[in-house]
Amino acid sequence: xxxxxxxxxxxxxxxxxxxxxxxxxxxxxxxxxxxxxxxxxxxxxxxxxxxxxxxxxxxxxxxxxxxxxxxxxxxxxxxxxxxxxxxxxxxxxxxxxxxxxxxxxxxxxxxxxxxxxxxxxxxxxxxxxxxxxxxxxxxxxxxxxxxxxxxxxxxxxxxxxxxxxxxxxxxxxxxxxxxxxxxxxxxxxxxxxxxxxxxxxxxxxxxxxxxxxxxxxxxxxxxxxxxxxxxxxxxxxxxxxxxxxxxxxxxxxxxxxxxxxxxxxxxxxxxxxxxxxxxxxxxxxxxxxxxxxxxxxxxxxxxxxxxxxxxxxxxxxxxxxxxxxxxxxxxxxxxxxxxxxxxxxxxxxxxxxxxxxxxxxxxxxxxxxxxxxxxxxxxxxxxxxxxxxxxxxxxxxxxxxxxxxxxxxxxxxxxxxxxxxxxxxxxxxxxxxxxxxxxxxxxxxxxxxxxxxxxxxxxxxxxxxxxxxxxxxxxxxxxxxxxxxxxxxxxxxxxxxx
Ligand code: BES
Ligand code: MN
Ligand code: ZN
Numbered sequence: 001x002x003x004x005x006x007x008x009x010x011x012x013x014x015x016x017x018x019x020x021x022x023x024x025x026x027x028x029x030x031x032x033x034x035x036x037x038x039x040x041x042x043x044x045x046x047x048x049x050x051x052x053x054x055x056x057x058x059x060x061x062x063x064x065x066x067x068x069x070x071x072x073x074x075x076x077x078x079x080x081x082x083x084x085x086x087x088x089x090x091x092x093x094x095x096x097x098x099x100x101x102x103x104x105x106x107x108x109x110x111x112x113x114x115x116x117x118x119x120x121x122x123x124x125x126x127x128x129x130x131x132x133x134x135x136x137x138x139x140x141x142x143x144x145x146x147x148x149x150x151x152x153x154x155x156x157x158x159x160x161x162x163x164x165x166x167x168x169x170x171x172x173x174x175x176x177x178x179x180x181x182x183x184x185x186x187x188x189x190x191x192x193x194x195x196x197x198x199x200x201x202x203x204x205x206x207x208x209x210x211x212x213x214x215x216x217x218x219x220x221x222x223x224x225x226x227x228x229x230x231x232x233x234x235x236x237x238x239x240x241x242x243x244x245x246x247x248x249x250x251x252x253x254x255x256x257x258x259x260x261x262x263x264x265x266x267x268x269x270x271x272x273x274x275x276x277x278x279x280x281x282x283x284x285x286x287x288x289x290x291x292x293x294x295x296x297x298x299x300x301x302x303x304x305x306x307x308x309x310x311x312x313x314x315x316x317x318x319x320x321x322x323x324x325x326x327x328x329x330x331x332x333x334x335x336x337x338x339x340x341x342x343x344x345x346x347x348x349x350x351x352x353x354x355x356x357x358x359x360x361x362x363x364x365x366x367x368x369x370x371x372x373x374x375x376x377x378x379x380x381x382x383x384x385x386x387x388x389x390x391x392x393x394x395x396x397x398x399x400x401x402x403x404x405x406x407x408x409x410x411x412x413x414x415x416x417x418x419x420x421x422x423x424x425x426x427x428x429x430x431x432x433x434x435x436x437x438x439x440x441x442x443x444x445x446x447x448x449x450x451x452x453x454x455x456x457x458x459x460x461x462x463x464x465x466x467x468x469x470x471x472x473x474x475x476x477x478x479x480x481x482x483x484x485x486x487x488x489x490x491x492x493x494x495x496x497x498x
Contacts, residue, residue, distance in 0.1 A: 013040035018107035033113035095134030125171030132175035177305035182480035185298025189478030193270035198318035239327030262368035266375035267293030274347030291469030299486035380443025391464035393448035410484035
């Protein structure tokens, strides 16, 4: 079920709701909403703090049932941690945790005063947006491939009202659009590869275009790509019966003659490694190898839903990487769409091989004012940055700074790695213009350097989301990253260029 969000301004002690949500800091400090609830309820919160039942520890939650003196049926008291060090990341965390706690209660709605809590360097619209996105993230459930359930056992949370002044309404509108994009991305990435194959991704994009004004979709199949010369992309798909598709979505939200922005996303619907087969354990996680595709499609959805005044194209090479009698092999030399030849030294370095043709096509077809690609490209990026930061690579300092700022604001953060030409010699080949792997060192960077050879003259940046696209573990779900980063970046472009 998707959550409904609204804004309100009722007082916490008189609002009629199944639950009010208020915050308290460590050390007995109450937020103003908590103080009003405390006074109306004859000191009930303070008492529980003195007894040690409520600590204020960041993310901790306590439910008080039917305290006397309040119109609300319950109070959810959320710990905010130490007031001195309270920051944007902590705020996001408590928004997530409070929604998880609400989800465990038999209630259909709640009124949250967390959006009033002061966050350094962030305004009310940001607080409302972040609260709503945090709530939607926590409320998401993957159900697509379970046996359909009977009616839920208890009442389910369906709506949250946030308290804020009317000028925060842009934050709520943005949150609704971004939440749709994030859900779209998460759902697509979570689906198993026997459902979410290249044709399925193409179908989802086609249907989205049919349902929305100003949006069109064009899908190239393997026969058309063959004619056009997508030699690198098609080689990767040759081992699979699920034939490659190139999905091209176009949104005309700006002036007809404005150059578009372009997003390109790696859409490997399953990565076995091909003939350079991956080890068995953990291979199931490679269903998420279309996380870049899901991310750029999600950002496209959010942009359309927000009706942003920009032109945007979204290009997704959707391919399955399988071993087979007809599969491409190590030592094959491919001719890419750009004309550059590529020596395949490892069929598991396939992401760059589909992206290079998609990037060439995007640049040639649309002459975009900037191209951003997102890809679960290298295990090396996970070694370098772990699960928290997306790897950002670009030769354009201004573009890199814009993307870092968008990541910082949305807490969908990236960290820059260099793309210096010093690394390029690692891609030298004795049999082709470039090799598809760069050896042991700096694997995330040499993958970026490979792509750089196909984006010369373009204002281009690369996001390696191998560590950030999904949560680890058997029940790990797609995160929806980098939908927020990309969407915020576009929002910022409309704010500065108009
Ligand atoms: N999809 C993988 C990268 C990956 C690995 C993402 C683990 C997330 C978690 C990619 O296609 C791949 O296999 N890359 C190789 C490149 C190597 C052969 C140069 C890798 O990272 O091992
Ligand atoms: Mn691979
Ligand atoms: Zn891959």
